Amino acid sequence: MDKRTHIINTALNTFYQKGIHSVGINEILKLANVAKKTLYNHFVSKDELVCACLELRDQRFNQWLSKQIADCKTPQQVASALFSAITSWIDNKAPELGDFNGCFFINTAAEYPQPDHPIALQCKAHKQAVLDLLITTLSQTAQLQNQTAKATQLAQLLMTLKEGMICQARVTHTTNHFLQNPKFLAQLMDAQA
Amino acid sequence: MDKRTHIINTALNTFYQKGIHSVGINEILKLANVAKKTLYNHFVSKDELVCACLELRDQRFNQWLSKQIADCKTPQQVASALFSAITSWIDNKAPELGDFNGCFFINTAAEYPQPDHPIALQCKAHKQAVLDLLITTLSQTAQLQNQTAKATQLAQLLMTLKEGMICQARVTHTTNHFLQNPKFLAQLMDAQA
DNA sequence: AACAAAGTAGACCGACTTGTCTACATGCGT
DNA sequence: ACGCATGTAGACAAGTCGGTCTACTTTGTT
Numbered sequence: 001m002d003k004r005t006h007i008i009n010t011a012l013n014t015f016y017q018k019g020i021h022s023v024g025i026n027e028i029l030k031l032a033n034v035a036k037k038t039l040y041n042h043f044v045s046k047d048e049l050v051c052a053c054l055e056l057r058d059q060r061f062n063q064w065l066s067k068q069i070a071d072c073k074t075p076q077q078v079a080s081a082l083f084s085a086i087t088s089w090i091d092n093k094a095p096e097l098g099d100f101n102g103c104f105f106i107n108t109a110a111e112y113p114q115p116d117h118p119i120a121l122q123c124k125a126h127k128q129a130v131l132d133l134l135i136t137t138l139s140q141t142a143q144l145q146n147q148t149a150k151a152t153q154l155a156q157l158l159m160t161l162k163e164g165m166i167c168q169a170r171v172t173h174t175t176n177h178f179l180q181n182p183k184f185l186a187q188l189m190d191a192q193a
Numbered sequence: 194m195d196k197r198t199h200i201i202n203t204a205l206n207t208f209y210q211k212g213i214h215s216v217g218i219n220e221i222l223k224l225a226n227v228a229k230k231t232l233y234n235h236f237v238s239k240d241e242l243v244c245a246c247l248e249l250r251d252q253r254f255n256q257w258l259s260k261q262i263a264d265c266k267t268p269q270q271v272a273s274a275l276f277s278a279i280t281s282w283i284d285n286k287a288p289e290l291g292d293f294n295g296c297f298f299i300n301t302a303a304e305y306p307q308p309d310h311p312i313a314l315q316c317k318a319h320k321q322a323v324l325d326l327l328i329t330t331l332s333q334t335a336q337l338q339n340q341t342a343k344a345t346q347l348a349q350l351l352m353t354l355k356e357g358m359i360c361q362a363r364v365t366h367t368t369n370h371f372l373q374n375p376k377f378l379a380q381l382m383d384a385q386a
Numbered sequence: 387a388a389c390a391a392a393g394t395a396g397a398c399c400g401a402c403t404t405g406t407c408t409a410c411a412t413g414c415g416t
Numbered sequence: 417a418c419g420c421a422t423g424t425a426g427a428c429a430a431g432t433c434g435g436t437c438t439a440c441t442t443t444g445t446t
Contacts, residue, residue, distance in 0.1 A: 003393080021215065022214065033394095035393065037394075037437085040435070046434065102303065106360050110212060111304065113211055113215070115366065123364055124364055124365050127361070128365065156371070157369070157371070160372070164353035164357030164360070166360075167356045167357070167360050170299070171313075176349050178349070184384055187383075191380035196422085230407085230426095231423060233406080234422075239405090
């Protein structure tokens, strides 16, 4: 396998489970069975390796999520698919995303508090990409065609609930199962009108 | 002033703004104008200092929040008060909580991924305390007396939205202003019935 | 067969980390 | 006035960090 992607894979798994600052370069080297020079031959610094991890995670997550909410015909279906996808992720039933340990981007952003740091900006960009995915998916439903404002608002609501679910699960290890109640979702998605 | 509380205050401010692992003991010593021996005379380790910071933050936050949602007569009022309080915090209009940098407990938990670590447990306990505050406040409204199940469910929904707002604001620096729309809140709080 | 590219293993550097310890100064109760 | 607790200032230990570098080995191409 390509050494570079192998390093990124190992680093992503380790960073995601233990955080960035808690994991040293040497730990990644041992786990990946790779020499230090090889790593620094592909990445000029640890920060750049972190960026590559964020990029890979962004790809994987967006691909996974877009598959989960594809073919939804109504906003309610989108909400339902989204929340059951997140719940299955929390319950470790989404192997593509690894053992659940919260949102890698929120966790990472917490370790890089300077808002203009490249890593913080990349975390921010990921959130925007997910929001855009929700907006376009919602906009493609029959109910919301040519209503981008309403679709945007709904997408923001879904995002807020999604982030809340993830953070709650990360810290308290609890899940809000009523977010999968169809009746509640129907009322929630109509509440905007 | 008491040296111990002065150290905790300085440490809390610094940890909250920059994260735990990014801040060394020496930085806190300089900011607090305190000798290293004094610090280690009051705290056996950095971890214990972090615990003291979490405890202080927990006190301050709960006190602030309970004041914000006191005297609410309906669930909708509770929701409205909660979300406008969080929004004012995000907009740096809650001086008791310092310059907004997300949830200190979520940020800290992200730096201590082991679920059984004392610091992680303290973060978890804080979230439970906030949830309890919401439950009791909601239970005291006329509409929800003797309906603890419904009050609990509503409190969980409010918690999820609150966490989502905070995390979104932390990473993307955006706010969902429609969460303060009274019409939307009314529909949201009725959606459970 | 030969050569260049890319790998391994790990010593090493300087800076930083938490935490200990010595030496000295200050304030307070009796 | 004395003694003790508590403070300051900072050297120091022991270890970790990211990152560089040397010396050697493997791999693939021509």
